[in-house]
Amino acid sequence: MIKIRLFFLLSLFVSTAYSQEDLKIHYDKPATFWTEALPVGNGRLGAMVFGKVNEELIQLNEATLWSGGPVSKNVNPTAFENLAPVRQALTDGDYEKAYELTKKMQGVYSQSYMPLGDLVLKQSLSDSPVSAYYRDLNIQDAIATTIFTVDGVSYKREIFASAPGQCIILKLTASQPKKLSVNLSAKSQLHFKSAIKETSLFLNGKAPSNVDPNYIDYNKEPVVYDENGCKGMRFELIVKPIIKDGTISEKNNNLEIKDATEIVILISAATSFNGFDKCPNSEGKDEKKLAEGYLTNAASKNYDRLLKDHLEDFHHFFNRVSFNLNESETKKTAIATDRRLEDYFKGAKDSNLEMLFFQYGRYLLISSSRTKEVPANLQGIWNKELRPPWSSNYTTNINLQMNYWPVETANLSELFYPLDGFIKNLSVTGAETAKDYYHARGWVVHHNSDIWALTNPVGDLGKGDPMWANWYMGANWLSRHLWEHYQFTNDKKYLKEVYPILKGAAEFTLDWLQEDKDGYLVTMPSTSPENRYYYDGKKKGSVTVATTMDMGIIKDLFSNITEASGILNTDQDFINTIKKADQKLFPFRIGSKKQLLEWYKDFEEEDPHHRHTSHLYALHPANIISPLSTPELANAAKTTLELRGDDGTGWSLGWKVNMWARLLDGNHAYKLFRNQLRLTKEGDRNFNKGGGVYANLFDAHPPFQIDGNFAATAGVVEMLMQSQNHEIHLLPALPDAWEDGEIKGIVARGNFIVDISWKEGKLSSSKITANEGGNCTIRCNESFIIDSLHLKSEKTTLGYIITFQAKKGKSYIIKPAL
Numbered sequence: 001m002i003k004i005r006l007f008f009l010l011s012l013f014v015s016t017a018y019s020q021e022d023l024k025i026h027y028d029k030p031a032t033f034w035t036e037a038l039p040v041g042n043g044r045l046g047a048m049v050f051g052k053v054n055e056e057l058i059q060l061n062e063a064t065l066w067s068g069g070p071v072s073k074n075v076n077p078t079a080f081e082n083l084a085p086v087r088q089a090l091t092d093g094d095y096e097k098a099y100e101l102t103k104k105m106q107g108v109y110s111q112s113y114m115p116l117g118d119l120v121l122k123q124s125l126s127d128s129p130v131s132a133y134y135r136d137l138n139i140q141d142a143i144a145t146t147i148f149t150v151d152g153v154s155y156k157r158e159i160f161a162s163a164p165g166q167c168i169i170l171k172l173t174a175s176q177p178k179k180l181s182v183n184l185s186a187k188s189q190l191h192f193k194s195a196i197k198e199t200s201l202f203l204n205g206k207a208p209s210n211v212d213p214n215y216i217d218y219n220k221e222p223v224v225y226d227e228n229g230c231k232g233m234r235f236e237l238i239v240k241p242i243i244k245d246g247t248i249s250e251k252n253n254n255l256e257i258k259d260a261t262e263i264v265i266l267i268s269a270a271t272s273f274n275g276f277d278k279c280p281n282s283e284g285k286d287e288k289k290l291a292e293g294y295l296t297n298a299a300s301k302n303y304d305r306l307l308k309d310h311l312e313d314f315h316h317f318f319n320r321v322s323f324n325l326n327e328s329e330t331k332k333t334a335i336a337t338d339r340r341l342e343d344y345f346k347g348a349k350d351s352n353l354e355m356l357f358f359q360y361g362r363y364l365l366i367s368s369s370r371t372k373e374v375p376a377n378l379q380g381i382w383n384k385e386l387r388p389p390w391s392s393n394y395t396t397n398i399n400l401q402m403n404y405w406p407v408e409t410a411n412l413s414e415l416f417y418p419l420d421g422f423i424k425n426l427s428v429t430g431a432e433t434a435k436d437y438y439h440a441r442g443w444v445v446h447h448n449s450d451i452w453a454l455t456n457p458v459g460d461l462g463k464g465d466p467m468w469a470n471w472y473m474g475a476n477w478l479s480r481h482l483w484e485h486y487q488f489t490n491d492k493k494y495l496k497e498v499y500p501i502l503k504g505a506a507e508f509t510l511d512w513l514q515e516d517k518d519g520y521l522v523t524m525p526s527t528s529p530e531n532r533y534y535y536d537g538k539k540k541g542s543v544t545v546a547t548t549m550d551m552g553i554i555k556d557l558f559s560n561i562t563e564a565s566g567i568l569n570t571d572q573d574f575i576n577t578i579k580k581a582d583q584k585l586f587p588f589r590i591g592s593k594k595q596l597l598e599w600y601k602d603f604e605e606e607d608p609h610h611r612h613t614s615h616l617y618a619l620h621p622a623n624i625i626s627p628l629s630t631p632e633l634a635n636a637a638k639t640t641l642e643l644r645g646d647d648g649t650g651w652s653l654g655w656k657v658n659m660w661a662r663l664l665d666g667n668h669a670y671k672l673f674r675n676q677l678r679l680t681k682e683g684d685r686n687f688n689k690g691g692g693v694y695a696n697l698f699d700a701h702p703p704f705q706i707d708g709n710f711a712a713t714a715g716v717v718e719m720l721m722q723s724q725n726h727e728i729h730l731l732p733a734l735p736d737a738w739e740d741g742e743i744k745g746i747v748a749r750g751n752f753i754v755d756i757s758w759k760e761g762k763l764s765s766s767k768i769t770a771n772e773g774g775n776c777t778i779r780c781n782e783s784f785i786i787d788s789l790h791l792k793s794e795k796t797t798l799g800y801i802i803t804f805q806a807k808k809g810k811s812y813i814i815k816p817a818l
Contacts, residue, residue, distance in 0.1 A: 022333040022352050023359055025697060026136035027051070030146075033682040034059070035694035035704060036338075038137040038144045039382050040168070042161035043370020043415075045269060046381035047168050049159055051135035051146040056121040056157070058170070061113075062235065063371040063381045064273035066451040067211040067223075068111030069231030069280055071429055074436040076461060079105040083438060086543075087514060090524045095541040102466040102525050102543050105437060107456030109464075110448040112211040113377050113392035115384050116269055117188035117203060117237050124181035125150045137696075139356070139363040142314045153179050163370060164309040166294040168267040171303055177261045178245050184255040184265070186239055189386045191225055196250045200295075201239040204288070207232050207271075214387040216460070223386060233280030234272040236291040240299065241265045264303050268295040276373065276425045276453040317366045320411040321745035323358055323716070325351035325738050338695040341679040345692075351738070354716075357677060360697050361713025362410050364706060369407070373421035374451060376403045380706040389703045394422075394449040396474035397529040398614070402651060402707040404481060405621065405658070405714035408488040409721075411747050416485055420498075423478050425453040427501045430475055434508050442508030443501075445474030447529070467542035468530045472512065472523065473550055475505040476557045480621060483560040487749040490772040496568055502561045503574065509554055510581060520586040522546035522600070523554070531610050533603035545600040546586040552618035558582045559624070588618065588625075588633055595643055596625075596636040609645045611652035613659065616640060620655070620662045623724035627664050628798055638663050646672055649691035650680075650699040654711025661718035661733040664798075669719050670735030676712050720756060723748035727777035727801065730756055730766055730814070750774060752806070766814035773808030777801055783817040792817055 030051045031037040037048040037059070046061040082104040089098040132149040146157040154175040161168045174180055184201060186194060192205030209231035212222035226232055239255070241248060246260030257263060270291040272284030298306060329351050332340055344350050368380035377383075378399055383392045394400045400419075407416045430443030433455040438444070446457040447468050459469035479502050486495040513521040528547040532540045558578050565575045591597045598605065598615040618624035619637045627634040641659060646668075648656065653676045660669035678692035680700035691700050691708070699708030720743055722729040728748045742757040753769040763780055770776065778784075778793075779801045785792045786802060789812070793800035806812065 022331065023140040023356060024136045024138050024333070025337045025356070025360070026134065027336045027338060027695075028133060030133075030135065031696075034384050035682055035698055035700075036696055038135070038696055039364070039367065039380070039698075040137070040142060040144050040159060040161045041367035041381050042163040042166065042168070043366070043368060044166070044381070045161050045168050045267070046368065047159065047161060047267075048382055048384070049144045049146070051144075053130050053133070053148055053150075054123055054125055056123070056146075058119040058121070058159070059384050060116040060119060060168070060237065060267065060269065061381050061383055062116045062269045062271055063368075063374045064271045064451065065114045065116055065207060065233065065235055066111050066273075067114055067208040067232070068450065068452055069209065069233070070277050071452050071454050071456075072108075073432055075107045075456060076105065076437070079107075079437040080439055087524050090543070090545050091517075095535060095543060096539070098525060099466055099541065099543045102470045103459065103462040103464070105457060106459030106462050106464055106469055107437075108454075109213050109216070109458045109460055110391055110393045110450040110454045111452060112213070112388060112450075113379070113383050114207050114211075115189055115386065116235065117186050117190075117192070119239060119267065120185045120187075122183040122185075123155075124183075139360055140315075140318055141311060142318075142363065142367065155179075160307070160310050161367065162298070162306055162310040163313050165298040165301070165306050166268070167298040169298070169303070169306055169310075170265040170267065172263040172265070174261070178259040180246065180260040180263055181258045182260075182263060183251070184239060184241060184257070185253075186237060188237070190235075194253055196253060196255065199241065199248045199255065201255055203237040204234070206234050211387060211391070213391045214385070214389055218463075230279040230281055233284060234287050235269065236287045237267070237269045238291050238295050239265060239267055240295055242299070266295055266298050268292070268298070270294065273451070276429070276451065314366065317412060317415070318359075318362060321359075321362065321743070323355050323741075323743045325355055325741040327740060337697070338679065341677065341693065341695065344674075345678045349737075353677065354673070357693075357697060358713050358716045361406055361709045362412065364709055365403075365407060365410075365412055365415055368706070369403075369415040369418050371418055373418060373425055375400065375419040375422050376706065378705050378707070389701075389705075391448070391450070395447065396445050396449055396478065397447050397468070397471050398612070398655070399651065399705065399707045400449075401477055401481065401621070402654065403710050406710055406717065408484060409717040409747055410713055411745050411753075413485070413488060413747070416481070419481060420485065422453070423482060424501065426455055426475065426478065427504055429453040430455040431504065438512065440508050440511035442504040442506065442511070443475050444472060444508050445478060447471045447474070449474075465542070466525070467527055467532060470525060470543070471527050471529055473553045476509060476553045477617075479505045479557055480560065483564060484749075486564070488747055488751060490751045490774070492567065495564055499564055499568060499570070502557070502564060503571070506557055506561050506578060509557060510577065513554075513581065515584075516545065516586070519584065520546070521581055521584045522586045523550040526550050526600075528598050528612070529614050530612050531598070531614070532606040533599050534606060535603055540606060541603075547600065548588060548596060548598050548615035549617050551586050551588070552615070552622060552624060555582065555585060555618065555624055556622040558585075590632075590636045593639065593643060594636060595640040596633065608643060609647065611648045613641065613644055613652070613655060616659055620658045620718075623662075626662070626725060628725055634663060638665075646675065649701045650676060650693065650708035651691075651701060651705055651711060653691065654699070654708045654715060657715035658711060658718050661715060662722070662724075664733050666719050666733035666735040669715060669733055670737055673712060673715060676708060717746050721746055721748060721754050723750070723752075727779050728752060728754060728768065729779040729799075730754075731758060731763055731781060732779075734758065734761060736761065750776065752776065763814070763816055767811050768806070768814065769811040770806035770808055773806050773810075775803065776806040777803040778814060780814070784814050785817045786812050786814060788812060
């Protein structure tokens with residue numbers, strides 16, 4: 001497992017704080033909908049702050065609060081019996097039969113991420129009009145603030161989620177003494193009991209043993225509780241007010257505070273979750289001891305100390321990267337964020353909004369990815385629904401991976417450790433699934449997972465559609481993240497630790513591959529996630545052979561493990577087997593429209609503008625296809641993107657931003673980045689078009705999915721710096737709209753910190769800092785020099801390059817050649 005060292009690898013990064021202004025999301029009215037509320041989080045506890053006046057609502061979450069319990073083994077004992085018949089049907093070209101047989105290899109659905117509860121503050125105010133209303137989220141300080149005036153008294157609420165304090169802290173003040181009278185209550189959608197003890201509000205409860213996905217409607221009881229069984233974890237929520245002046249009393253199981261001058265409310269919570277393979281009841285942690293321990297620790301410090309610790313902790317991560325654009329442009333930061341979004345959608349320039357959106361993704365990752373073995377889910381850590389969209393789970397055919405695209409490049413490498421631990425858990429349960437379902441070695445992950453590391457193909461034993469349920473490449477794709485963490489850190493000890501997991505994914509793949517009639521190794525059955533094709537006229541199919549996504553992921557895995565083996569100087573016999581298989585893999589093919597084919601054959605697509613662009617995995621996140629090394633395939637990938645179109649849901653747009661950047665087309669990447677910032681209002685559920693962001697800048701699929709936020713942040717870096725081709729490419733896809741700018745603190749593979757500034761669309765200077773040292777190749781579109789090394793760049797087909805040996809700890813200044 002990753003040791004604590006990974007969380008404190010501070011020496012790997014330049015953590016100088018850069019001055020940044022206007023990093024606030026603000027509004028002139030309270031939130032009406034959840035997607036207008038503002039998120040705070042410490043990686044474990046999350047809150048959505050509505051900013052209401054008389055009755056404030058703070059909706060709460062805890063990262064480990066999920067339904068269910070440890071996964072059951074071998075839930076479909078007859079699955080393997082259908083594998084050979086499916087393959088024979090595909091060989092015979094009987095796609096309908098293959099589809100029906102594939103359904104017989106499904107297992108159970110994942111469990112769901114649960115809401116913790118609601119804290120309600122009813123504030124005693126007169127009926128006089130409210131004036132000077134303002135609320136904001138300062139993403140550089142991770143503090144949400146609400147301010148308003150009633151009867152000449154100015155009221156202020158400040159809330160933050162402290163990682164050092166492991167509590168959410170809310171402070172209420174007024175401009176005059178003894179003007180704060182508040183009623184505090186808490187409730188949950190889960191089974192719970194509440195009590196008042198020593199002027200604190202306690203809420204104890206239990207999560208359901210099973211929650212059906214929100215898209216399943218055939219069970220009479222979609223939410224099931226088993227009070228005595230293994231499944232269904234316990235939780236505790238504590239709300240403790242600390243007041244200056246005034247009184248606290250109990251009233252109807254609520255806390256009544258009267259005539260206070262200042263109120264500080266500490267919010268603590270914990271669950272009995274004790275690991276993916278432990279029964280949360282009989283083997284669970286003591287959630288009361290945990291929650292009360294967090295509270296006692298926080299209560300031992302005054303508010304100023306809690307705030308100081310919070311700011312130091314958050315700034316340590318956030319201030320590593322600064323981003324500024326078009327300084328001469330008129331700033332629109334005084335305009336409320338929702339109105340700025342409306343103006344932006346109509347075509348207004350707003351570079352500061354674009355910078356804010358980039359940093360917002362970093363803010364959300366810092367706020368949602370700090371819990372061991374529990375990575376950010378489909379909604380980060382913020383969810384209000386008992387049956388959330390798509391269970392708010394881990395969707396492993398793109399969405400979970402997308403959450404972590406910016407973790408390395410945006411200088412947040414320590415925040416990878418929750419995903420690292422989760423992948424290691426999946427490798428355990430995935431080995432059981434590989435053995436039981438397919439009699440294969442290694443480990444496998446399908447379309448969905450949850451906190452219990454579910455790895456079977458979902459679908460409720462045949463009720464699901466194979467086009468999404470039966471997809472077999474999750475372990476392979478997730479293995480890329482382990483490899484990338486090594487690439488960005490150069491930590492050979494870590495690579496040695498995770499190499500067996502990479503190998504396990506490759507072992508499954510070797511067993512999964514079949515030889516077709518032409519001697520190629522192919523996957524069968526195979527799907528391209530959530531998409532269909534037409535065959536024999538207008539028959540619809542989804543199960544086939546050797547989809548391009550499958551083959552791209554496998555080529556990528558084989559390449560990565562081969563390189564990893566060479567670095568570690570180990571396992572040569574196995575790598576020889578990998579190399580032989582790699583040479584026989586079914587190749588990428590170009591179709592009749594000059595596009596990269598998605599399927600084994602040049603099938604007509606059911607939806608030519610489908611939101612998934614899975615067959616371009618080899619372009620991004622992998623680097624098998626590149627304008628630098630495979631121009632013909634890169635042109636086919638470009639044609640594919642053109643045929644897919646520039647619309648899509650929020651996360652789909654985010655993936656396309658990254659793909660266009662990889663094609664070195666900054667203007668096209670920027671066009672889609674702008675589309676991500678189109679305002680989507682609550683209730684707008686046009687899933688194929690209309691996605692963008694909600695008023696609080698949450699990504700709109702719709703509904704809310706956080707992956708689009710993270711993809712946007714990663715996409716900005718890809719436009720300004722790329723390093724996937726064993727080189728640092730400066731300004732590879734700079735859009736014309738970003739004429740002048742500066743970004744500092746981003747990270748390139750090889751553990752290089754990169755600062756870049758540019759004027760009039762051309763490089764002004766760059767600083768490359770080698771945290772580890774070693775071979776360094778720099779590419780730029782214009783000729784450049786490194787004065788300290790007396791080196792001048794050499795011209796290549798695409799730009800100019802310099803290669804040199806960088807020394808650990810040394811910085812190198814890049815300047816344009818005169």
